[in-house]
Amino acid sequence: MQKRWLSMTAVLTAIALVAAACGGGGTSGTTSTPSGAAATTAATAVGEVIIASDLPTSGADASSGLPTQNGAAFAIAQTKSYKGITITFKPFDDTVNGVHDPQKGAQNVQQMLSDPKVIAMVGPFNSNVARAEIPIANQGPLAMMSPANTNECLTQTFPYCDPQPAALRPTGKNNYFRIAAPDTVQGPAMADYIIKTLKLTKVAVFSDNETFGKGVADNFVKRLTATGGVLTNRSDFDWKTTNDFKPFINAAKAAGAQAIYAGATSATKACIVRSQMQGILDVPFTGPDGIGDDQCLKDSGSNTANMYFTNAAGDAAQNPDAASIVAAFKQAYPKASDLGAYTFPAYDCAFILVDAIKRAIDAAGGKVPTRQQVIDAVQATSGLKGTVGTYAFDANGDPKSATMAFWASKGTPAVWTFQSQFSVGQ
Amino acid sequence: MVSSVANARTRLLAGSRGKLLNATLFLIIAIAVIILATKVATLGPAYFVQILVYGLANGSIFALIALGYTMVYGIVELINFAHGDVFTLGGFISLWLLPTFGVTEGGSVSGAGLILPLLAILVISMVACAVVNVTIERVAYRPLRHAPRLTPLITAVGMSFVLEGVMYLWRGPFNLHYPNVLPTAGIELGGANGPAIGFKDLAVIAIAIVLMVALSLFVERTKLGKAMRATAQDRDAAQLMGIDINRTIAATFFIGALLAGAGGMIFGLYYNTITFDQGFTAGLVAFTAAVFGGIGNIQGAALGGLVIGMIQSLSDGYFDTAWTQVLIFAILVLVLVFRPTGILGMRVPEK
């Protein structure tokens, strides 16, 4: 019994290799030609291209992912075709069990690459998903355009970065772009705002111990202490299991904190802290764009006054040129939950890609361009006016100028209102 | 013969290992206490008192959950993984009932107008959870009572997922805000910046104590309580004495879930947030408490809950919150490895 089994396996394994050899004939050179551009041109003679998206659109992450996807879908729906080449949208979801998952993201990119019609993607949303996706997309190569990634190490070289951006790009060429200001801008912006505008100096800081939250909190603390502020106490919560934030709040109270900075998002319980501050510590509550949504105001209960957040993108409503687009979007997506902090940044991402694809089609003489040609066209974008900014990219893929906006909630009614915005040159 | 020799050897080994272990444990605890003392000294006594109050409140909630684990384990020797989710269910049901009874955050009712509806909601949620738990026992555990040990354990994990799935479908994956209806004011000790024992903290501790006292009276004094103790000790002998085993076991699940349901509502009122999957960790921590106090031992579970709650608050308040869970689970592993009978343990494991 055992012997027969063994020999059978051996024979079958040998057959497996031979059969795989025959079957594998159809693959094009993903191994030896990392530039792989040839793969796209050969297969797509008909005029159709797809812009994919990879965002967390189910589970707890859906509260930020779905509105973002809406923005991209809306932008692409506005340009149905160009010179006979149709442009369509294909969304992917990178959550597993309701939480964004790097492995799922990597599989999605693999799936995009296997479809020759996909020539660019919007996303991802989360920095750790980006880390898994960039190397795979880089070997495609496939242009990635993220509306929301803010981790500085994705594009810029700092001694503390692990891995360095170059390690994520095996081909040595860049394929990743983003329009949000990195955390090196967002955290410090709030530090400046607290010291200069709110005129406060002692701040207690907590984070959700996630890539984004911890990073932005670290950058906040760096600027705060460098400009005369004082860090009273800091906690990095295990947000999935922590429900009792009162020891942190009391430590802040004991140390005389005049404000709280939340390096977290509303999905990681940032605003539960606000709710538990009620009756213990009544000071301004500040945070990054992750707390700028409806969920946060709900979580805060009746304690919604005196809250501030920075948004790593401008407010489309402040841009008179974008008014008609905003109105059209609201007609197509009428619900309040359809619109989030990253809806219009995602709109702009898709808009930049469509613009680049058009130029690439022109450059290719009216034919479907290669993926590399799309990347080159994105890189060459200059002075393109979107709904929340004007875009051009540096060699790292960062925006040459980004907008940072401040929003606040005054309590009654519990809504976020725009305060001010400024432009960050890099 | 063989087994008695083996036992003797195990006891011998346990003896020498025990001494070494006691020394190590003592050392670890001593170091922790010294570090804690220096931290307490720098942050002042007011903060320390405050943390202790939070620890007591935390611990009361854990104790309520731990009691259900310990009772069920005592009687059917099953780790009821779904118990943590029954606890969450208590929070969900009460959250759903609050507006029905006219209780809203910042609402106008207060005094008796607030307390009576809250008590009514508490009772309804407790009973609802108890009914659910008894149904689970009937449907998923009773048919497997004589199956190999792994089978009901895996079923319990499955039931936990079913309950989480139902709550997930019901209210979605987001944190739900639980109205902050209890007065936030409290007794201030030592001025505005001193510690404050909030009305909330007191309410949580008081309800927990009342429920626990009621439970121990029930188990000590009533006939059903006696039947439970008898069944836990020797099921077959109890059956021979004319005790209805099925009814006794169902009653145990019922009472355990009453306490867990109460815990769920108190949790919501105290922390103002609930999530569909909070029962997993809360249940695990409570189970740690039950093991810590000696599983099967009701007083042990209550004590264990308070100790674990205190440890959690001290760790959050004086050390690094990111390591708190690691600390608690490390305690769980260490207690099970070195003293599986717990600090007040009575039931000796088979091997």
Place this chain on the structure above:
Amino acid sequence: MMIFRTMRKVWATDPRVDPNPLVYTILTVGAILYPVWAQISTGGQGDFLISVLADAGVYILLAIGLNVVVGFAGLLDLGYAAFFAIGAYTYAFLASDHMVVTPLGEAIHLPFWIVLFIGLFVAAAFGLLLGAPTLRLRGDYLAIVTLGFGEIVPRVFKNLSVWTSGVNGISALDKPVLPLWLQGPWSGDSLEVVQNFKIISPMAFYVIMVLLLGICVVLVNNLRKSRVGRAWMAVREDEVAAAAMGVNTVRIKLLAFAIGAAFSGFAGSFYGAKLSLVSPENFGFTVSITILVMIVLGGMGNIPGVIIGSLLIYWVTFLFLPALPPLANEWATKIGLGGLVPPNGDWPGIGEEMHRLQFLIFGIILVLTMLLRPQGLIPSRVRQQELTRGVTEDQTIEDVNAETTA
């Protein structure tokens, strides 16, 4: 010829005979034909499908390993993902630039093939470390200890800031390299001998995965039939009786635990190399439970069953459920229930509702399998008999114990 003879033999005899040879045959043929099918059905763009199956292979490896612990030796391990994490992190430490940013200051780049075995031994060592003091405990205490361990390990990786890059995880891990490789259509290139062949293409990963799985299946099957395997069964059925027969129960349980951990570490190294990233968030309790569901559904203790169970559950979790929301939207629109598609008040939309079913589906699979078919889809014959004839309703465990020890 071999295949035909086996198949004919299986079909010719009573269908109640061992289905394993048939399942092995189907699996092997399937493994061979799958890439062919993937490429043909997608017009030569099947890399994605092949890559997915290579990822699923990681889970099959994990399930085979957990099966040794749970299925063979009857020890419930609820923190199995911890060893998976240990294997993956071992690969990340030893095959990336990461160590440069740690106080060590020097990158370590060991070859994939060596780290695969280091990962295996490191995980096994942790298995021994955890198992040695805890395996004396009764079964459900062990479940809790492993559960606690499974909660501790990812958190430790998450909190050891500089050493593990904390929550960021470690990325840009080395790709496996073969010193000498006969390149051909199976790796997507023309036929030639290549030195330092870098494994990037999904097809190459797939071939390696299938080979590794083949080796592991043979190994585990041999183990099962060996003296050790029989001792595992004995301990699973009745520990006291096994001890009385001269089995060193603690040592034999420890061995099962360590071998299970070793498989997990092995799978972890492969996972790290393929994904080129490890992140502390991907080794939680859900992973441990998913693997447990795989073996429970497939048939605890029976390797072909476990493989089928893994493939099924992997398909449900990673492919079917994610694809369900758009499908549900489409169907709802088709049958005139378009109103269900968009979110409305408390209704999150039928797509999201479908996604939310996941927990419920997992739970129901576990409960129903245990209640209706505790032996799983393709049961091990020994276990099936034990479940159907071993213990009956009116006997208590004690009775059976008394019978067996008598």
